[in-house]
Structures are given as C-alpha cells and as structure tokens.
Amino acid sequence: MILGNRSKKSADRRQVDVLVIGGGVTGAGVGFGLAKKGVRVCVIDDTPVVDRASRSNMGLIWVQSKALGIPEYMRWGFNSSRHFPGLIAELEETSGIHIPYNPTGGLIPCVGEEEYGRRAEYIEGLRKEAGDFGYNGTMISRSELEKLLPKISFGDKVCGAAWCEEDGFLEPLKMMFAMRKAMVNLGGTFLPECRAHTIRREGSGYLVTTSRGEIACDKLVLAGGLSNRQLGAWFDLKVPVTPDRAQDLLTERVTDNVLPIPILGLTQTPGGTIMVGYKHEYVGTDTGFTPEAVSSEGRWAVSVWPDLAKLRVIRCWSCLRVMPVDGLPIYDTVPGHDNVFVFNCHSxxxxxxxxxxxxxxxVLGNGLPEDGKIFSLSRFTKTGAK
Ligand SMILES: Cc1cc2nc3c(=O)[nH]c(=O)nc-3n(C[C@H](O)[C@H](O)[C@H](O)COP(=O)(O)OP(=O)(O)OC[C@H]3O[C@@H](n4cnc5c(N)ncnc54)[C@H](O)[C@@H]3O)c2cc1C
Structure with missing residues (x-):
C-alpha cells in the first residue's frame, strides 16, 4: 500500500524535495516535521524486521540519566520531554491514531546502600552541571518509593530510588505509525517495503534507486538506523554507529495496572505484560539469544520485585540498539554534500x-539550536571516523 501522493511520479520515477531513507521513529518524525512545513517529502522504509530498534524498544521517555559530563545532552533530553504533550496532541489530531502516552515520571530503584550512594553521587553531579537550567530529578527513600508504587512489594535490599517526574512512557509503535500517517495526511508520501539500493548525484540533487523505482530529490536524509553504515558508504562516509544487543523477556499479563510508573529496565506494557531488559552487549550484528543473559536480568528483576518470580515468562528475544560509538546522537551533513543529512541516535x-x-x-538550512551543535560528526575526527 502506498500512502500519500504529493511526490510527482512518471512511470517508475518520482521527484520530491526531500527523501528520507528510513521510516523508523527518527525518519518518520523528520518526515512529519517536514510535511508540517509544506515540504514535498517522501519517507521510504524497507521491509519491517522485528529486531529493528523502532519495533522492539520499551517506549520510555527517559531523561533523568542523560548524561553526566555532557550538559548539552541533558538539556536536549529534558527539552525533548517537554515537547511531548504538544507533539502527542498534534499527532493524534492529524493522524487520527490514539497514542497511549503517560507522563508519569520514572524510577531507578537501588538494590543496596552502595548502589544508592553511587546513584546519589551521579544525580548530584547532574544537578551541579545543570546550573541555572535546573535538574528536575532527585533521590527518594524506600518509603517514598513505596508510596509511588503501592502495589509492589519491593525486595529487602531495595533501599530507595532515583526519581524524575519528567520521565514517562508511551506506546512507541503507535507513535511511529501516527508520525507516518500524519505526514501523509499533510501531503507527504510514505512508501513501505521500499529499500534504497543505490544513491548518486544528479544535477544539484540526488537520485536514489529503490525496490519501487527511482526517486530524485533535492535533499536526502539518511535515517536508516544501523543501515546508515551501508548508506553512508555511498558517500565514502564511515558512520560511527554500532549494534548494541539487548536481550529482553516478557511475562504473562497482569490484569491490574501494578506498575503505573516505569522502572528503568522493568516496565508494564499497555497490554499488561511485564517487560524486563537492560543489558548492553557489543557482539556485532549477532542477534543470538543467551539464556545466561536473560536469567541474570530475571534475577535482578526479582531482587527488585520478588513477586515477579510467580509470573510465567512467555517470550524472550534479542534485538539491536542503534548506538553511536560515544552514545550521543549524530546530526550532521555528509562531508562534501551539504544537502545530505545523517541522523543516528540511541533513545x-x-x-x-x-x-x-x-x-x-x-534539513531546511536553518541550523540546529545551540545545544544540538555538539552532535556533529566532527567530534569523531580525531578517531578517524570521518
Ligand atoms: C530493546 C530496546 C529498548 C529500547 N528502549 C528505548 C526506550 O525505552 N526509549 C527510547 O527512547 N529508546 C529506546 N530504544 C532505542 C530506540 O528504539 C532507537 O533509538 C530508535 O528506535 C532508533 O530509531 P531509528 O529510526 O533511528 O532506527 P531504526 O529503528 O533502526 O529504523 C531505521 C529504519 O530504516 C529502514 N531502513 C534501513 N535501511 C534502509 C534502506 N536501505 N532503504 C529503506 N529503508 C531502510 C529500516 O527498515 C528501519 O525501519 C530501545 C532500543 C532497544 C533495542
């Protein structure tokens, strides 16, 4: 199914202002934002694969632990969280898709005094770095934690938590689908099952051959997640992004909404299942599954919430995060190609x-806000990534 029709099409060739390669949450969001500005935009997306990050994430809006030593990233995250009420309302209205969105705050429970002390130090560091911007997170005691999540009997060693009211969670697939649909309703085009094969310059723009014909564009956005490494190769650019394997487990449904506030690594999905997963493994593109990893995650989850052990695990899987090698987002143009943009990030x-x-x-040439400027490729130059 092809949604939308504003790309000019003759035979199997289209012409658009901006072509976005990759319709995950990054590309779909950029496409939606461009369509709002009246740009003739087309987003193409390869055949869906379950282990793509946009289809396998936890849906957390998580800003409290971004990131000691990089105040720009902390502000970037908090500012993003503050945009959500408006964004969700706009997406729902334009797409007609309801997006379960819960700005509930978020918790990182601490198992043992030592962990509590380390977390408190981290939070204090963030508070100092935030300066006048203010850091809206704090440490809370076990009794305060119990008041926030009264339906959970916490493990004996849980002595408190880090708490931030600007965290939350949403249904990530609904948001991604809403972004695509809203873009189309605003006049953009979304081509599913459409893989970009080759890219070359054509005049002052670019010609991309895809599994659904040729698309010519003035500007090109590479938002292919880990595939940006292959897409970047058309420009001799080594995109410094790497697969980061997650292994998750899912329990049977709990009918009660026991976990209305998400815990980092432990959330209740809108369907009622409990999802557990926090490991980061750097094993290339191996999406293998190791019982040891999942059982250690399970042990941690039970140390936080012992009653979890009574639930059956119904599914385990592994998937790949899209991780820039220093963990920070990448927003830049490709060297020598001012009209080709590369966007990659975790979170x-x-x-x-x-x-x-x-x-x-x-993308329209208006630059990035001050905090966003640190996320350019030039920071990798010393390591030879560009
Ligand atoms: C287990 C897990 C949990 C996570 N939890 C959270 C969380 O709670 N909160 C949070 O903020 N983030 C979370 N993340 C991270 C988040 O999911 C990712 O940052 C995000 O999905 C990246 O989106 P993307 O669109 O950049 O990349 P992707 O999701 O990889 O999407 C890229 C898209 O590009 C398409 N594509 C690639 N190559 C081509 C091509 N040649 N032609 C056409 N299309 C192409 C693909 O089909 C894909 O749909 C989590 C990730 C994982 C794995």
Whole structure:
C-alpha cells in the first residue's frame, strides 16, 4: 500500500524535495516535521524486521540519566520531554491514531546502600552541571518509593530510588505509525517495503534507486538506523554507529495496572505484560539469544520485585540498539554534500519531541539550536571516523 501522493511520479520515477531513507521513529518524525512545513517529502522504509530498534524498544521517555559530563545532552533530553504533550496532541489530531502516552515520571530503584550512594553521587553531579537550567530529578527513600508504587512489594535490599517526574512512557509503535500517517495526511508520501539500493548525484540533487523505482530529490536524509553504515558508504562516509544487543523477556499479563510508573529496565506494557531488559552487549550484528543473559536480568528483576518470580515468562528475544560509538546522537551533513543529512541516535523515542521540533528546520538550512551543535560528526575526527 502506498500512502500519500504529493511526490510527482512518471512511470517508475518520482521527484520530491526531500527523501528520507528510513521510516523508523527518527525518519518518520523528520518526515512529519517536514510535511508540517509544506515540504514535498517522501519517507521510504524497507521491509519491517522485528529486531529493528523502532519495533522492539520499551517506549520510555527517559531523561533523568542523560548524561553526566555532557550538559548539552541533558538539556536536549529534558527539552525533548517537554515537547511531548504538544507533539502527542498534534499527532493524534492529524493522524487520527490514539497514542497511549503517560507522563508519569520514572524510577531507578537501588538494590543496596552502595548502589544508592553511587546513584546519589551521579544525580548530584547532574544537578551541579545543570546550573541555572535546573535538574528536575532527585533521590527518594524506600518509603517514598513505596508510596509511588503501592502495589509492589519491593525486595529487602531495595533501599530507595532515583526519581524524575519528567520521565514517562508511551506506546512507541503507535507513535511511529501516527508520525507516518500524519505526514501523509499533510501531503507527504510514505512508501513501505521500499529499500534504497543505490544513491548518486544528479544535477544539484540526488537520485536514489529503490525496490519501487527511482526517486530524485533535492535533499536526502539518511535515517536508516544501523543501515546508515551501508548508506553512508555511498558517500565514502564511515558512520560511527554500532549494534548494541539487548536481550529482553516478557511475562504473562497482569490484569491490574501494578506498575503505573516505569522502572528503568522493568516496565508494564499497555497490554499488561511485564517487560524486563537492560543489558548492553557489543557482539556485532549477532542477534543470538543467551539464556545466561536473560536469567541474570530475571534475577535482578526479582531482587527488585520478588513477586515477579510467580509470573510465567512467555517470550524472550534479542534485538539491536542503534548506538553511536560515544552514545550521543549524530546530526550532521555528509562531508562534501551539504544537502545530505545523517541522523543516528540511541533513545530516539525519548528524543522524538526535540527531533520533530528541530531536525526539519536543520534539513531546511536553518541550523540546529545551540545545544544540538555538539552532535556533529566532527567530534569523531580525531578517531578517524570521518
Ligand atoms: C530493546 C530496546 C529498548 C529500547 N528502549 C528505548 C526506550 O525505552 N526509549 C527510547 O527512547 N529508546 C529506546 N530504544 C532505542 C530506540 O528504539 C532507537 O533509538 C530508535 O528506535 C532508533 O530509531 P531509528 O529510526 O533511528 O532506527 P531504526 O529503528 O533502526 O529504523 C531505521 C529504519 O530504516 C529502514 N531502513 C534501513 N535501511 C534502509 C534502506 N536501505 N532503504 C529503506 N529503508 C531502510 C529500516 O527498515 C528501519 O525501519 C530501545 C532500543 C532497544 C533495542
């Protein structure tokens, strides 16, 4: 099914202002933002694969732990979170898709005094770095934690938590589908099952051959997640992004809404299942599954919430995060190609608020806000990545 019709099409060739390769949460958000500005935009997306990050994430809006030593990233995250009420309302209205969105706050429970002390130090560091911007997170005691989640009997060693009211969670697939649909309703085009094969310059723009014909564009956005490494190769650019394997487990449904506030690594999905997963493994593109990893995650989850052990695990799987090698987002143009943009990041659900608000303007030549400027490729130059 092809949604939308504003790309000019003759035979199997289309012409658009901006072509976005990749319709995950990053590309779909940029496409939506461009369509809002009246740009003739087309987003193409390869055949869906379950282990793509946009289809396998936890849907957290998570800003409290971004990131000691990089105040720009902290502000970027908090500012993104603040865009969500408006973004969700706009997406729901334009797409007609309801997006379960819960700005509930978020918790990182601490198992043992030592962990509590380390977390408190981290939070204090963030508070100092935030300066006048203010850091809206704090440490809470076990009794305060119990008041926030009264239906959970916490493990004996849980002595408190880090708490931030600007965290939350949403249904990430609904948001991605809403972004695509809203873009189309605003006149953009979304081509599913459409893989970009080759890219070359044509006049002052670019010609992309795809599994659904040729698409010519003035500007090109590479938002293919880990595939940006292959897409970047058309420009001799080594995109410094790497697969980061997650292994998750899912329990049977709990009818009660026991976990209305998400815990980092432990959330209740809108369907009632409990999802557990926090490991980061750097094993290339291996999406193998190791029982040891999942059982250690399970042990941690039970140490936080012992009653979890009574639930049956119904599914385990592994998938790949899209991880820039220093963990920070990448927003830049390709060297020598001012009209080709490369966007990569972890936490793209969280960052959707600020992505929709800023990246379309960047593509249109209006630059990035001050905090966004540190996320250029030039920071990798010393390591030879560019
Ligand atoms: C287990 C897990 C949990 C996570 N939890 C969270 C969370 O709670 N909160 C949060 O903010 N983030 C979370 N993330 C991270 C978040 O999911 C990712 O940052 C985000 O999905 C990246 O989106 P993307 O669109 O950049 O990349 P992708 O999701 O990889 O999407 C890229 C898209 O490009 C398409 N594509 C690639 N190559 C081509 C081509 N040649 N032609 C056409 N299309 C192409 C693909 O089909 C794909 O749909 C999590 C990730 C994982 C794996």
């Amino acid at each position: 793209a659900v969280t960052l959707s608020g600020i992505h929709v608000a800023t990246l379309p303007d960047y």
